[in-house]
Amino acid sequence: MPMLHDRFWDLHDVAVLFCFTVYVCHLARAISIQYPQQGLTRSVQEDVFFSVDVSCNGTPTVQWTFVSSSVSRAIGTWRPGAFTNITADYSGRVEAHSNGSMGLSDLRLQDAGYYVVTVTDETGSSKDAGFALKVNEVLYEDLQYLSVSALALACLAGLLMLTMWLLDKVYRKIVAWKRRKQMPENDATELQPL
Numbered sequence: 004m005p006m007l008h009d010r011f012w013d014l015h016d017v018a019v020l021f022c023f024t025v026y027v028c029h030l031a032r033a034i035s036i037q038y039p040q041q042g043l044t045r046s047v048q049e050d051v052f053f054s055v056d057v058s059c060n061g062t063p064t065v066q067w068t069f070v071s072s073s074v075s076r077a078i079g080t081w082r083p084g085a086f087t088n089i090t091a092d093y094s095g096r097v098e099a100h101s102n103g104s105m106g107l108s109d110l111r112l113q114d115a116g117y118y119v120v121t122v123t124d125e126t127g128s129s130k131d132a133g134f135a136l137k138v139n140e141v142l143y144e145d146l147q148y149l150s151v152s153a154l155a156l157a158c159l160a161g162l163l164m165l166t167m168w169l170l171d172k173v174y175r176k177i178v179a180w181k182r183r184k185q186m187p188e189n190d191a192t193e194l195q196p197l
């Protein structure tokens with residue numbers, strides 16, 4: 004009876020160990036996508052960097068897709084050390100990094116939307132993560148710049164007017180002083196006979 008009991012527990016332990024090993028192996032094979040930030044805001048003409056760190060069993064294949072309410076288009080696919088395939092629409096604007104990160108430069112208003120990264124391992128399993136990008140118009144900054152310029156111009160105009168007014172005052176003072184300087188001489192000549 005104790006023998007049987009021991010054996011039962013042995014089998015149980017083996018089963019648990021087996022499950023645990025399978026679980027750990029699964030974890031080791033699991034695809035992971037790590038990212039510090041999921042929502043980004045940029046202005047037109049600026050650059051954006053979707054920072055991720057992907058890992059899986061073997062070399063991952065990274066694929067980025069743009070998704071908005073109206074379209075879904077492929078941006079590029081790459082496998083570190085093997086190939087980099089950037090779609091014609093994005094050529095020259097996309098920078099592919101081996102950790103899966105993607106840099107997108109010269110942003111346009113139409114670039115606002117969702118960016119999905121799909122990581123596929125060698126067995127074909129995949130995992131994805133999404134990022135939201137907001138693109139602001141530069142118009143607001145232009146207006147701000149204009150208002151600042153207008154304010155600077157107004158200040159300059161005010162300063163010029165103040166200077167002219169002061170110069171005018173000084174000129175009048177000088178003229179008055181010159182007149183007064185001439186008067187005593189006249190007085191003196193007039194007073195001399197006395």
Ligand SMILES: *[C@@H]1O[C@H](CO)[C@@H](O)[C@H](O)[C@H]1NC(C)=O
Pocket residue numbers: 037038039054055056100101102103104
């Ligand atoms: C991925 O690599 C780039 C440089 O190649 C680095 O700037 C970025 O921080 C990395 N991202 C993460 C999440 O580690």
Ligand SMILES: *[C@@H]1O[C@H](CO)[C@@H](O)[C@H](O)[C@H]1NC(C)=O
Pocket residue numbers: 077086088089090
């Ligand atoms: C690159 O992508 C395009 C379209 O997504 C595809 O037609 C082409 O075969 C790809 N090239 C390589 C080398 O994978």
